[in-house]
Amino acid sequence: MTSNTLPSNQLKLSAEQKYQDELQRLQEQDKGRKPQGWKLSAHAVRRFILGDATLDIQKKFYGDDALVDRALVTLMGNQGLMLVGEPGTAKSMLSELFSTAISGSSQYTVQGTAGTTEDHIKYSWNYALLLAEGPSEKSLIASPIFHAMRQGHIARFEEITRCPAEIQDVLVSLLSEKQMMIPEMGQDYSLYAQQGFNIIATANLRDRGVHEMSSALKRRFNFETVKPIQDRAFEIELVQLQLKQQLAELHSELQIKLPVIELLVTIFNELRTGQSLQGANLKTPDAVMSTAEAVNIAHAAGLQAIYLGDGVLRAENIAQQLLGVVFKDNPDDVKRLKYYIDTVAKERARQDSDWKAFYQAAREF
Ligand SMILES: Nc1ncnc2c1ncn2[C@@H]1O[C@H](COP(=O)(O)OP(=O)(O)OP(=O)(O)O)[C@@H](O)[C@H]1O
Ligand SMILES: [Mg+2]
Missing domain, CATH: 3.40.50.300 (P-loop containing nucleotide triphosphate hydrolases)
Structure with missing residues (x-):
């Protein structure tokens, strides 16, 4: 109606x-x-x-x-x-x-x-x-x-x-x-x-x-x-905007750090294209790695942070949602994600605190 x-x-x-x-x-x-x-x-x-x-x-x-x-x-x-x-x-x-x-x-x-x-x-x-x-x-x-x-x-x-x-x-x-x-x-x-x-x-x-x-x-x-969005900056802007819109009034209760959104978009971008930002080849999962899915993850992670956390959207929230939202029931995809975590994410975790938080949470998959 x-x-x-x-x-x-x-x-x-x-x-x-x-x-x-x-x-x-x-x-x-x-x-x-x-x-x-x-x-x-x-x-x-x-x-x-x-x-x-x-x-x-x-x-x-x-x-x-x-x-x-x-x-x-x-x-x-x-x-x-x-x-x-x-x-x-x-x-x-x-x-x-x-x-x-x-x-x-x-x-x-x-x-x-x-x-x-x-x-x-x-x-x-x-x-x-x-x-x-x-x-x-x-x-x-x-x-x-x-x-x-x-x-x-x-x-x-x-x-x-x-x-x-x-x-x-x-x-x-x-x-x-x-x-x-x-x-x-x-x-x-x-x-x-x-x-x-x-x-x-x-x-x-x-x-x-x-x-x-x-x-x-x-x-x-x-x-x-x-086509999927090619420009990383656009995708980051879009995910942030849609996250705010989807959370509606709850939005004021969530602290969103830009590097965490960047991390999410980077993961999607690299797995979608099969290439890391540094040029390493990766195995692309069968799961849909679209911007719409990235927004879904950000939303789920945001709800987790508001209702079960301290209101700050962190990289570990992203890690926790990634498996359920994207890698639904395909064991090969889980292997591909594990490979990504053990190589690309691990390497970045040495220098970046958000990637470190992501890696530590994702390692337990
Ligand atoms: N280029 C883009 N510009 C704006 N939003 C985008 C773009 N690409 C993806 N999105 C995101 O995708 C969401 C909408 O997805 P939509 O349901 O229209 O996709 P679809 O192509 O119809 O998918 P499906 O084939 O599964 O039906 C938007 O709300 C937005 O979050
Ligand atoms: Mg559609």
């Missing part, structure tokens, strides 16, 4: 709730030309996602400004936008931000699963009403994509490759014809998409092959690969 007032105990706020003030400021200042059906100009959408100090708009997506520009151009055109990439590279976040800024809502979303059916993409019926009154607008239950077409909004399709290919292909005609036939209501009864309608789909590269996409569908989308 959505509402305009912010429910204080809601676990996660939607982007439109979270950034209500920013969106309002952007709207008030927006003098740029708006594509038809858009709530903001492309310039303003860009500022919403990449930040703007003059309007106090926070930077939300780090590392690839050009991708945001290309995605905006795609969304203005006839093609859908397909965001692909490794897990935890902010594909879903980007699709939420784009749809919020462009349409004012991120809620027209289909979550792709093996059980997704054509009805979830198009429409179904309220059978009691259907029997009583026959097919009508009243007895029709619209899907999120149906709503988005009718209102000229962006619809989101999450994890599209989890759906069987024949179900994915329902999108082919929707994207090329921009209309949805409803034969039950009469041979020529159709829903025509309004200006502003488009689809942003996301797909995880690790799931590719679960259900490949047909070439007909691929042709209807422009693909953008979202």
Whole structure:
């Protein structure tokens, strides 16, 4: 359920709730030309996602400004936008931000699963009403994509490759014809998409092959690969920012030392790339070493420090969370992590007190 007032105990706020003030400021200042059906100009959408100090708009997506520009151009055109990439590279976040800024809502979303059916993409019926009154607008239950077409909004399709290919292909005609036939209501009864309608789909590269996409569908989308953040400084900034946001009010109770965040990001960076900062080769684990996972660890370590410690986020908290959060159940990964601890971390522990604390806690794994 959505509402305009912010429910204080809601676990996660939607982007439109979270950034209500920013969106309002952007709207008030927006003098740029708006594509038809858009709530903001492309310039303003860009500022919403990449930040703007003059309007106090926070930077939300780090590392690839050009991708945001290309995605905006795609969304203005006839093609859908397909965001692909490794897990935890902010594909879903980007699709939420784009749809919020462009349409004012991120809620027209289909979550792709093996059980997704054509009805979830198009429409179904309220059978009691259907029997009583026959097919009508009243007895029709619209899907999120149906709503988005009718209102000229962006619809989101999450994890599209989890759906069987024949179900994915329902999108082919929707994207090329921009209309949805409803034969039950009469041979020529159709829903025509309004200006502003488009689809942003996301797909995880690790799931590719679960259900490949047909070439007909691929042709209807422009693909953008979202890569893990390459720049260490960006990643450090992002982890700090997200940690503060995730802890919300608790944040004031936690003392965060920058070197500890740097240590966390370094560990992720080195294990992800298979190279230490000094150039030594490392074995990369199968586990996902994304920025999103680094934020999860920082969050878990922060909670541990607040509730079970003295309110200071320390390297040993990071060590303790690393195993459970990232190295879930793969014994080979645990060996790879041990190798990292016994070589890279051990060496650094000789000169650095945070690495020493990390090493001493991690050695016990
Ligand atoms: N380049 C980035 N800019 C901003 N946040 C990022 C970036 N890369 C990763 N993140 C982090 O990832 C989180 C969002 O992950 P999200 O769920 O959108 O990833 P995803 O790519 O959809 O993953 P999955 O494939 O598992 O669904 C953000 O909240 C943020 O912490
Ligand atoms: Mg996702």
